[in-house]
Amino acid sequence: MFAPKRHLYADRAVSGAYTYNRKALDQLLTDVRNGLIDVVVVEDLDRLSRDLGDLGRMFRTLESRNVELHAATRGKCGIMEVTMVGYLSMEQRLKVTTITTQGRWLAAADGRNPTQIPYGYRRSALGPGIIEEEPETAKIVRRIFDLADKGVSPGTIATLLNKEGVKSPKGRLWSRSCLVGESKRWLGILRNTKYAGLSIYGRIETRRDPDDGTVTMTVRHPSRWIICENGKIALVDPDQWFRVHGRLITTICTKVRGPGNRGEFVFKGVTFCTCGAPMYGSFLRKDRARILFCSAARRGGCNNKRTVTAHFMEREMLRIVRDVIAAPEASALFETEYLARRDHVTRKVVADRTRLESAIALLERKLERTFDEDHSRALSPDRISKLQTRLEKELGELELELQNLPDLEEMPKLPDGIVADFRDAVEKLIGRLPIEKVGSSDMVLFQALRAVVRRVVVKMKPNGGYVLKIDGHLAGLLGSSSTGVSPTRRLVRTCPPPGRGFMGDTDRRTMFETIADTGSYDVSEEDWLVAEPLLGTRRKDAIPQRTVLNAALFHARTRVPLNVLPPRYGTPHGISRAVRIVLRSGALQRTLEALGSRGSKAVDGLDHSVFERRLKDGRANRNVRRPVRGKTSASRVAPSRNRRRA
Ligand SMILES: [Zn+2]
Missing domain, CATH: 3.90.1750.20 (Putative Large Serine Recombinase; Chain B, Domain 2)
Incomplete structure (x- = not known):
């Protein structure tokens, strides 16, 4: 038996009054233009459009491709039916609108409220x-x-x-x-x-x-x-x-309201206050750093008046994404789960399809047999027609079920290295914080991050630290297709108050400490034989001169400020004082020159300007015995004091 291929095009819950935003209709017309369709069957012509012009245009498209148009209620439709139905449905639409509007006015004149009941x-x-x-x-x-x-x-x-x-x-x-x-x-x-x-x-x-x-x-x-x-x-x-x-x-x-100053931040839309209101971002500080605050607090709906600097929170979040959510182990687990789920769905769909197809074939054979001579002799015509109706109905139901089977393309194969690429992008983003300009490629990554991290609740603590409660899952990377792979995971991370200054960031501090511990900028034994007499001796309990020289070299290579040098060089205060002493006396410069003339590796390509600048600024000449007060960095306060004295 000849079985034509059928395909159902349906725009659910979309008005037929217009032709925009009707994806299935667009698809149908595209398929018609590509010659994939011989016959279009509609429930009634107004399903295509309720506009005369649109209907006419569509009819011409079908006609030019030799595609027949059938309506379930009218049979094959020609230009006359199309014009008539188009005209009538337009007329009817106009009438309905007029009647509704006038009905409202009449109701209002009658003292009734024809629209939504207002507040109060x-x-x-x-x-x-x-x-x-x-x-x-x-x-x-x-x-x-x-x-x-x-x-x-x-x-x-x-x-x-x-x-x-x-x-x-x-x-x-x-x-x-x-x-x-x-x-x-x-x-x-x-x-x-x-x-x-x-x-x-x-x-x-x-x-x-x-x-x-x-x-x-x-x-x-x-x-x-x-x-x-x-x-x-x-x-x-x-x-x-x-x-x-x-x-x-x-x-x-x-009052003309200016453009909003709400800043774009990475986790916009998924960051919430403990009260449940979303957190907004804004440029409120003079230094142009974005801050995040509870949106309800401004309107008196929440008592949380604290704010978080956006890039501190973003850095913590991105690290969690990199190290926990998208970590290699998590990614492997996710891939296994996804593949298992995909396998399961595929097997089920294939099994369902086979079952439905064989059931349909069986019914079709049964239906065919009812038209046989032998069959008709055994049963009365009335019963045969009843049987045929029943079989046709069952057949229709099964066919609909077959059409509604999930499309396997909705669960795509996992793109190779998708998680690794994502992790790399996150890593790069961490290096760029705080983000000054958000480009369009950033927005793509932001969207992915907002899909992976579905919800973050920020609980701020009085000491400036905060607790992040994160709901996230890698499945977000695949969009809606992976729903049901596994539930989101919740992570709770307590973050200390963000550190300030050059070494405020823990990652940065760890990096410099590691570099210092490897000792790659240190002087060698031969170098030290040359340097020792030039630097002179210090008190027995003081930091050894060799360490002082190494610290100065580290400072020149890395530009880490003297007062925050890694602990390998001694206490921050002690070492910065010791370096300044050798610098002020000129011993350091003489040593470096001597090492340079020997062709020592330790000073090869070393930028001396950092020491020269210190001397010129007068930073190294100030009274080194003055104690460093409070949190204020000594080197930052010095120049202004000198100016005042001058
Ligand atoms: Zn709140």
Whole structure:
């Protein structure tokens, strides 16, 4: 039996009034153009489009490719059916819109509320569409108007209500836009005319572009508005309402709000405060460092006023991603799990397909037999037709099930090295923190990171440290296709207060300490024989001169400040003092020259400018006996003091 290949194209829950945003329709037309289709069957022509022009265009496309168009209700359709149905459905659409709009106006004129029930009201028992005051929320509406009338700004009112724990109409925190929304459409409580007992309809005219679906709104001339007065529903005095409205127009809404200063940060959108509100990023500091803060705290909905410097938190997070979530072991585990899951799904789909296909073949044979002569003789025509209907129905169900089997392409093969590449990208990103400019390639990585780290809750501690609670899984790298591979894992990481200064970052400190411990910049034994007499001797309990020389070389090679040299060279204070002494006396310079003339490896290509600069700045000449006070770095304070003395 000839079995044509069938394919179902369906745009679920999308209006047929327009042709944009209809992926299945686009796919169908593409397949038609590529000559993959002979016949298109639709439930009715208005499934394709309810617009005469669109239908006509589509019909021409089908016609030019010799594709037949059939409607389940009409059979084969020609240009006449297409034109008729197109015209009728357009007409009907217009009628429905007009009836709905007019119905609303009539209902409003009748004292009913045809739209959503506004905040402060509830449905009345008096009849459908009739609303009445809801005492609790109406009290809040009145308070909002009283405050606004006194000149309190909408933002302040929102904060006030949040602090009192009053919930907004949506059950969340109050915000400025809750009170004064978009000005053209008069959104927000302070702009709602119903509170003054006025229902206004037909103020806004919306038009939709038939090609891309963009909506434009224009305010109609007031003479065309439908205004229904219903003093019974007024919550505030109309005079007060107009006073507030006048203030909104003249003062509050004339303020041009500048571009937001919310900074892009790596984990934007997945970072939350312990109160559940998202954390925002902002350039609030003078040094242009981004800080993160609880978005609800600003509006009085959360007591957490602490902030976190974005790049400290980002560095911790990225390290966790690199070392835990995307670590080689985790990645191997994930790959195994993913492959197992993929295997399972594949096997199930293949088994289901085989089962369904054989069941369909069986039913088709049964159905065919009912048309046989022998068969028809054994049963009455009535029973045969009943049997055929039943078999056809079962067949249809099975075919639908076959079509709805998951597509194996939705679970792709794991791209080679996907996790390793991701880890490398994260590693590079860590090196770039704090990120100054976010490029488009960064955004791709950010998206991946936000998919891998699904949620971070930041709990800030009084000492400046914080606790990160992270929900994350590598499956995020594959998008939605890998859902169900395994549940996300939760990690808790306590971070100490971010360190400050040159060695504030632990990774950096570890790196320099490792370099120092290898001793690769040290002088050799032969060098030391030359250097020892030039440097002179020190007290027995002092840091040995050889260590002082090595420390000076390390300082010149790495530019690590003298007061934070690795512990290998002794206490930071002691070693920086010792180096400054040999520098001031000129012994260090003489030693380096002598070593240089010997062709020593230790001073090969050494940049002496770091010492020269110290001498010129007068840093090395200052009284080295002055104790270093508090946290202030001695070298940073010195120049200003010298200037003052001069
Ligand atoms: Zn919070």
